[in-house]
Amino acid sequence: MRKIIVIGAGIGGLYAAKPLSEMGYQVTVIEARAREDLGYPWYDSVAPTTFKDVGLDVPSDSVIPKQVLNYYAPSGEGKIKQPDRAGKSLDVHREKLVRYLLSRLEPHCTLRFNERVKELLIEEGAVKGVVTDKESLRADLVIDASGLFSPCRTATPDSFFMNDPLHENDYIVAYREVYSREGGDKEPRPNVYLYPVDLMLAWCKSEPDMGGMDVFLGSYEEITAEGKAKALDFLHAHNPALGDKLLSTRKECVPLRYPLGVLAADGYAVVGNSAFMTQPFCGSGIEVSLKAASDLVSVIRELKEEPFTAANLWKYTVLFVKRFGAYYAAQYVFRQAIEALSPEDLDFIFTSGLFDKGIVALATFDKDHIKDVDFRGFFRGFLAAWHRKDIVTTLKSALNRAVRAYLLTRTLPAKYDREKVATWKGQYDSFMRSAAGEIRQAYLEAKK
Numbered sequence: 001m002r003k004i005i006v007i008g009a010g011i012g013g014l015y016a017a018k019p020l021s022e023m024g025y026q027v028t029v030i031e032a033r034a035r036e037d038l039g040y041p042w043y044d045s046v047a048p049t050t051f052k053d054v055g056l057d058v059p060s061d062s063v064i065p066k067q068v069l070n071y072y073a074p075s076g077e078g079k080i081k082q083p084d085r086a087g088k089s090l091d092v093h094r095e096k097l098v099r100y101l102l103s104r105l106e107p108h109c110t111l112r113f114n115e116r117v118k119e120l121l122i123e124e125g126a127v128k129g130v131v132t133d134k135e136s137l138r139a140d141l142v143i144d145a146s147g148l149f150s151p152c153r154t155a156t157p158d159s160f161f162m163n164d165p166l167h168e169n170d171y172i173v174a175y176r177e178v179y180s181r182e183g184g185d186k187e188p189r190p191n192v193y194l195y196p197v198d199l200m201l202a203w204c205k206s207e208p209d210m211g212g213m214d215v216f217l218g219s220y221e222e223i224t225a226e227g228k229a230k231a232l233d234f235l236h237a238h239n240p241a242l243g244d245k246l247l248s249t250r251k252e253c254v255p256l257r258y259p260l261g262v263l264a265a266d267g268y269a270v271v272g273n274s275a276f277m278t279q280p281f282c283g284s285g286i287e288v289s290l291k292a293a294s295d296l297v298s299v300i301r302e303l304k305e306e307p308f309t310a311a312n313l314w315k316y317t318v319l320f321v322k323r324f325g326a327y328y329a330a331q332y333v334f335r336q337a338i339e340a341l342s343p344e345d346l347d348f349i350f351t352s353g354l355f356d357k358g359i360v361a362l363a364t365f366d367k368d369h370i371k372d373v374d375f376r377g378f379f380r381g382f383l384a385a386w387h388r389k390d391i392v393t394t395l396k397s398a399l400n401r402a403v404r405a406y407l408l409t410r411t412l413p414a415k416y417d418r419e420k421v422a423t424w425k426g427q428y429d430s431f432m433r434s435a436a437g438e439i440r441q442a443y444l445e446a447k448k
């Protein structure tokens with residue numbers, strides 16, 4: 001019987017384990033933490049059809065209607081309502097989701113908790129298993145679902161084309177906290193702030209289970225006690241329902257990098273945060289981790305008795321790039337414009353009338369809200385923004401590079417050829433890494 005090891009109870013790995021065991025593989029999931037510590041004690045949002053698309057019948061008590069967010073400029077002004085796919089988006093409870101995914105695995109798979117994978121077992125250039133803090137285990141395929149700080153991926157040999165190191169700005173450090181809620185029964189508005197008070201992102205919305213307020217503070221740098229106090233003061237000033245009493249706190253990291261170029265090697269595949277499968281704007285990675293895992297399963301199904309070579313698993317990378325990777329690469333590049341602009345510039349963009357709910361709906365193909373486009377407002381905003389050469393030049397530079405990123409990403413070889421893959425991967429990384437500097441340079445020159 002062929003063996004598959006899943007490293008980490010990441011949601012993509014947990015999802016894939018069930019169909020793989022049904023195909024007759026002996027599947028073992030190895031998770032560093034205790035079973036009761038898995039998942040996150042909060043709700044996160046997912047697109048409406050995510051679970052249905054991958055055939056998951058998530059229990060109804062783990063999902064609630066999504067709190068549709070209001071986005072604000074760094075100053076706290078200039079609201080843009082998030083498009084909501086016809087009001088059908090969901091918030092899913094992260095602990096309940098993981099519990100459900102684990103329950104599907106028993107008794108088909110072996111689950112090993114409190115066991116940390118230290119490294120991959122590599123023989124003759126191929127992965128043959130893992131070494132944990134308890135023992136060595138052999139497998140025909142290792143699926144790495146161990147998250148952003150995977151100890152295995154970054155240590156893979158150069159010949160895998162997968163060992164990209166973590167750079168500054170590839171992820172944000174985030175505090176997710178629940179505070180008491182003030183005021184009467186009126187439902188507080190769910191508010192998100194871009195680049196406020198030296199952070200990258202902050203939000204304040206109601207927390208349904210504890211009856212408190214759900215606070216997110218995310219930054220590229222460690223958030224000091226002083227920085228946190230300043231951020232909370234800002235949130236208090238804009239959110240009257242936010243109380244002072246801290247009910248729970250947790251610190252996590254969220255990847256915001258462009259996706260990893262190559263997703264599989266001989267005997268090894270990555271899924272989820274370990275391959276930066278998050279939206280480079282906001283770090284939403286539940287949907288894409290599940291869908292990528294579903295694609296990996298379909299590629300493995302097609303392989304039947306064939307070995308898990310890099311060439312045989314290449315289709316997994318191709319499917320990912322076509323479905324998500326190219327688009328996320330473009331998003332990542334476009335975000336570099338927002339990173340380059342100053343908070344004052346962003347305030348201007350938000351308050352000029354350039355964006356409204358309808359324009360955002362148009363840009364995100366949200367049919368149900370396109371009727372809300374205020375074309376006159378957009379035209380006024382467009383004229384106002386046109387006089388801001390610095391902003392226009394930066395956005396043009398980013399848009400141009402975002403389109404090129406999309407097209408370049410999609411030039412990946414259709415069939416695995418080591419030399420062609422090496423060339424494509426080199427071009428992809430070099431383009432993605434240089435885009436930020438070039439966009440920043442365009443901004444600085446236009447500012448002169």
Ligand SMILES: Cc1cc2nc3c(=O)[nH]c(=O)nc-3n(C[C@H](O)[C@H](O)[C@H](O)COP(=O)(O)OP(=O)(O)OC[C@H]3O[C@@H](n4cnc5c(N)ncnc54)[C@H](O)[C@@H]3O)c2cc1C
Nearest residue numbers: 008010011032044045116117146147252272273284285286
């Ligand atoms: C604060 C916050 C808010 C978010 N909001 C959203 C949102 O609204 N929508 C959305 O779609 N996504 C959101 N995300 C992102 C989402 O959580 C992830 O993208 C998604 O869960 C995929 O992550 P993962 O399962 O690959 O990795 P992880 O969730 O990091 O899981 C990895 C697992 O591997 C285990 N592990 C690590 N190292 C080892 C080892 N050496 N040996 C064994 N086990 C190991 C870990 O203990 C962990 O259980 C958010 C994330 C955070 C932190």
